[in-house]
Amino acid sequence: MDQWIRLLTVTLLALSSIAAHAQSYPDRPVRIVVPYVPGGTVDLVARVLAQRLSEQMGQPFVVENRAGASGSIGSDAVAKATADGYTLLVQSPTLIAHPLMVKKVPYDVIKDFTPISLLGSVPMVVAAYPGVPADNLKQFLDLARTKPKEISFGTSAIGSPMHVAQEAIKHGAKLDIPIIAYRGTGAALNDVLGGQVSAIIDAIPSSAAHINSGKLKALAVTTKTRIPSLPNVPTVAESGFPGFELVSWYGLWGPGKLPEAITKRLAEETARAMRSPLVAERLGAQAFIPSGAGPTEFSNYITKEIAVYARIVRDANIQID
Template sequence: MNKRRTLLTGALLCAVTTAAPLTAPVMAADAAYPNRPVRIIVPYPPGGTVDAVARVVAEGLTEQLGQTFVVENRAGASGSIGSEAVVRAAPDGYTLLVNASTFAASPLLMKNLPYDINRDFTPITNLGDVPLLVTAYPGIPAANLREFIALVRKNPGKYNFGSSAVGSASHLAEEAIKYEAKLDIGIVQYKGTGPALTDTMGGHVSAMTDAIPSSLPHVKGGKLKAMAVTSAQRLPSLPDVPTVAESGLDGFDMVSWYGLWGPAKLPADITHKLHEQVVKALKSQRVAQVLSEQGFIPRGSTPEAFAAYVKSENAKYDKLVKAANIKVD
């Protein structure tokens, strides 16, 4: 079992370089699907949470279906380059997209996107979600988020948040905290989680909000201070860390979620076969264990339920963007 876990965990870190062409001709859906390699596009660099989730799911599908599912990272333009590649691909099930909650927020924050997330994609399933962790530079004189909010109120304009990207779950959670707590605090935008974490650990920014998998190791290493989790309940892995709601912002609940899409007009039988196989992978002992160690809560919703969820999340983000007057230069 240890050997198998090692192999699967390694899949989170290894970049896959082989892939099938994006311009493959449309094939009629049949029971033989898939009969050649399937490409899963991640529109961000390797090493992030979206990439990690995609690689674990890809390995599970490879084992179950006897055909290779490979992950290709096509980063750029806040995820729109890789996402557009899926829009342009044949709707035959051989080019898929794994993206995050940023996908539902980006139309509200980015002008002239080359696609419509509801019209140009086929929702397959909600893979699951990960609570966010609000952390701070260890030298900040606040033990938790409640104290940090009080500190910022006493020193308006002095402190700031670091964010991994415009429209990311990190960014929106910080905007929500800023708005609901009525804080005078800046938000510094970075091009990825890594640079934001580095600057927070170095004290160049005061605090940041990020997914558990990438932040928790630094908390355990003493390089970051955990102040709150953004989920509705405390996490079993961090029982002493309060929720944002417990920190004075009643009802706060915001997580980073991840989903699987295909191009528009993906045949229904392929869509539902992929959904069934992903659910099976998420329930397998090996995949479930690796993901749970990363704080990931699997979902596996039906394509119809996932489509409704994406629309509801888009509406939630729209309300926040308007209420908080979030603007993107």
Template sequence: MKPFIRYLAGLLACAATMAASAQAYPQRPVRVIVPYPPGGTVDAVARVFADSLGHQLGQTFVVENRAGASGSIGSEAVARAPADGYTLLVNASTFAAGPWLLKSLPYDIHKDFTPITNLGEVPLLVTANPGVPAKDLKAFIALAHQAPGKYFFGASAAGSASHLAEAAISYEAKADIPVVLYKGTGPALTDLMGGHISAVIDAVPSSLPPVKAGRTKALAVTSAQRLPSLPDVPTVAESGLQGFEMVSWYGLWGPAGLPADVVARLHDAVRKAIDSPRVKQTLSEQAFVGKGSSPPAFADYVRAESAKYGRLVKAANITVE
């Protein structure tokens, strides 16, 4: 019996160590890398959750913006970081589309990261600068048909939900609307408000404030239903592209090999954040729907989304220079 007793004692000690580790994490500040400049929706979402996780877990979660190369610079930094839970990534739909658009990614999105959870999703808003003579998307598409190549979309990054939605609309509408790629939502919206580009399709949290301030105008929303906050703005489907629907989603990852107890602790904290009245109110005001899916479910979702984007990239012949 002695070998069995030693074996059982070893199992109990291992379980105790794992439990202690879960309770101990985090013991120092955690870096949350956003691979885009400040001012965009990914940055805003990361800051809301970083603040909540910091309060729950008793350590500072510091958001660090590391922009460049359509999000691959910041993402690579996480892929190469120690798998200890102190370097995390908040990214969006662009992460799943990247392999189809960027020829030499320095990482594999499925092998080099640990999926933790889907933070949530938001619809996109099609907005134009006030100088564009169109009151809605249907009229904007008509302008593009009348003057091919004259009107430009601006996208937050190559492969972003912004870029894919713009390419899909141009493809389905059979309209020549070139896309200018930026290094983040902030620069794209700045050029839109300055009249340098015609329109931008981006997530509601970043697109809505300029609309409310009168610096841009809303043409359409990409969700299946109109938004309560913009009841007079039609959906893309209502604008002549039947069945069109696209959302921008946001997730939390760590480096590959992240310990299961750390993953579980972070996932639990995100779930509590989503359910907290303060976070729920902040996010609902931006039409953000929290998810908090399990790590395995999130991994499956990322694979399915990546395959979907691959089909769209091929059908619409979307390319990145």
């Protein structure tokens, strides 16, 4: 009996210590890793979230860009970090899609990360350099068919939702359009804006200003229906790909085995942040749909999305050496 009492006492003390730690968390700056160069939508969402969490939780949440290997370098740094809540990751579906098409990644998406919150989602747009002689996706693909050496796609990363959408369109159109991978959306956008690359599929927030200014030409959107901010731009589904739909979403993760109390605290604060006027002001006008879904719902969402991306990767036979 004494042994059981001692065990119960130790367990209660441990739980009490974890609860106290969560109550005082954070007591120093928190690092949010973005595994891409600045300038893309992942970076934008992370910076808006960091600003709001800093205001809510009374400690700096600092974004650190660690680009490379299609997001794997920064993501791996989080997977291998101490699970204490002071190193977090903001990522897109690239985290789950990249391992489906490459032979080896340095982490296990399920075991090495703790899902905290689904932040939200945005439509994607097929956008071209204005000098490309095509005003919609059908014309762009016809151009690629007749002048294949003149047409190329840029993408933020191998395995990104943008890359997967490009591969799906290539497969559906039976075309071999070159896809050039960059270290993030910002770098890919720069080359499309400069005319070195013909087009990009990008999340609306990072391309909207360029489309509005005429520096990019919107050819199609990847949602099921047209979007209010681009009412005259047809969907990919309308452009010869019935049923096509793919959006980009963003999530907050910690390292694997993040304590439940800290995960819960972060999830609650993140949900509050996603409902804030700051998010509505900075992201709402760019078709960002905030979520703030917590760990369980986010985990279930990830499981469903893995199945969606696995099907696309299989059907399009996307394999990267």
